[in-house]
Amino acid sequence: xxxxxxxxGACVRSWKSVRMASSGVxxxxxxxxxxxLVTASTDxxxxxxxxxxxxxxxxxxxxxxxxxxxxxxxxxxxxxxxxVTGTVCHVGKAEDRERLVTTAVKLHGGIDxxxxxxxxxxxxxxxxxxxEEVWDKILDINVKATALMTKAVVPEMEKRGGGSVVIVxxxxxxxxxPGLGAYNVSKTALLGLGKNLAIELAHSNIRxxxxxxxxxxxxxxxxxxxxxxxxxxLKEALRIRRLGTPxxxxxxxxxxxxxxxxxxxxxxxxxxxxxxxxx
Numbered sequence: 529x530x531x532x533x534x535x536x537g538a539c540v541r542s543w544k545s546v547r548m549a550s551s552g553v554x555x556x557x558x559x560x561x562x563x564x565l566v567t568a569s570t571d572x573x574x575x576x577x578x579x580x581x582x583x584x585x586x587x588x589x590x591x592x593x594x595x596x597x598x599x600x601x602x603x604x605x606x607x608x609x610x611x612v613t614g615t616v617c618h619v620g621k622a623e624d625r626e627r628l629v630t631t632a633v634k635l636h637g638g639i640d641x642x643x644x645x646x647x648x649x650x651x652x653x654x655x656x657x658x659x660e661e662v663w664d665k666i667l668d669i670n671v672k673a674t675a676l677m678t679k680a681v682v683p684e685m686e687k688r689g690g691g692s693v694v695i696v697x698x699x700x701x702x703x704x705x706p707g708l709g710a711y712n713v714s715k716t717a718l719l720g721l722g723k724n725l726a727i728e729l730a731h732s733n734i735r736x737x738x739x740x741x742x743x744x745x746x747x748x749x750x751x752x753x754x755x756x757x758x759x760x761x762l763k764e765a766l767r768i769r770r771l772g773t774p775x776x777x778x779x780x781x782x783x784x785x786x787x788x789x790x791x792x793x794x795x796x797x798x799x800x801x802x803x804x805x806x807x
Contacts, residue, residue, distance in 0.1 A: 567591050567646040570590060577778045641694075644678065651666075690734055692789075698741060726793040735784075740800065
């Protein structure tokens with residue numbers, strides 16, 4: 529009976545260890561000593577991602593087009609005891625992209641992770657009313673700058689034997705938002721960009737995946753939910769009867785950047801409360 533009790537106790541302890549490992553409780557700092565760049569990361573989804581990567585052990589360089597936003601985010605995250613620095617970066621400007629990369633290399637010796645989160649949407653209305661100027665701005669920032677930002681970090685990732693790129697797309701890539709036609713198209717393009725980059729960069733051990741958030745309550749998306757009646761309608765359309773938060777996205781990005789996702793590339797993870805997500 530005593531031996532049986534000892535055996536049962538050992539089994540229980542082993543099962544608890546398995547459960548703790550699978551839940552992440554026993555694994556600390558899965559991104560320890562990794563260096564991460566996150567664009568547009570002083571508010572909303574980008575800020576939540578930067579915080580989570582740093583909480584999981586990474587040295588994070590945040591960025592924004594405005595210095596005061598960078599200063600505010602860095603102060604907040606450093607105040608939480610996190611390894612975070614920042615610099616101004618307008619992703620549409622080559623010199624800013626170069627400065628972001630140079631900053632990370634000077635401070636931390638290299639780059640392991642890029643999260644491309646920067647996006648714009650200067651127009652709300654019918655697709656046929658979108659001007660050439662608006663098309664240029666949306667495609668330049670949302671698509672071209674993502675490709676060029678990736679191009680800028682790849683040589684640094686190759687020096688370290690590999691890396692991870694996460695492109696923040698949108699559920700709009702699958703199910704277009706009314707009134708946001710050009711933005712929707714740019715997000716669909718990002719899925720194609722991610723798949724192509726994943727193929728081309730696999731030989732360098734660089735994984736490329738996309739995140740497709742649904743309607744996340746941020747300042748950027750408030751045109752979709754600021755009206756209370758519209759928010760309630762949106763909730764009714766979701767299997768999970770709530771809108772998302774930036775934190776709902778952050779853990780998925782950390783996972784995609786970790787060794788737990790070492791066999792995942794060219795994929796898109798949808799975080800959208802059950803909204804349809806198939807082309």
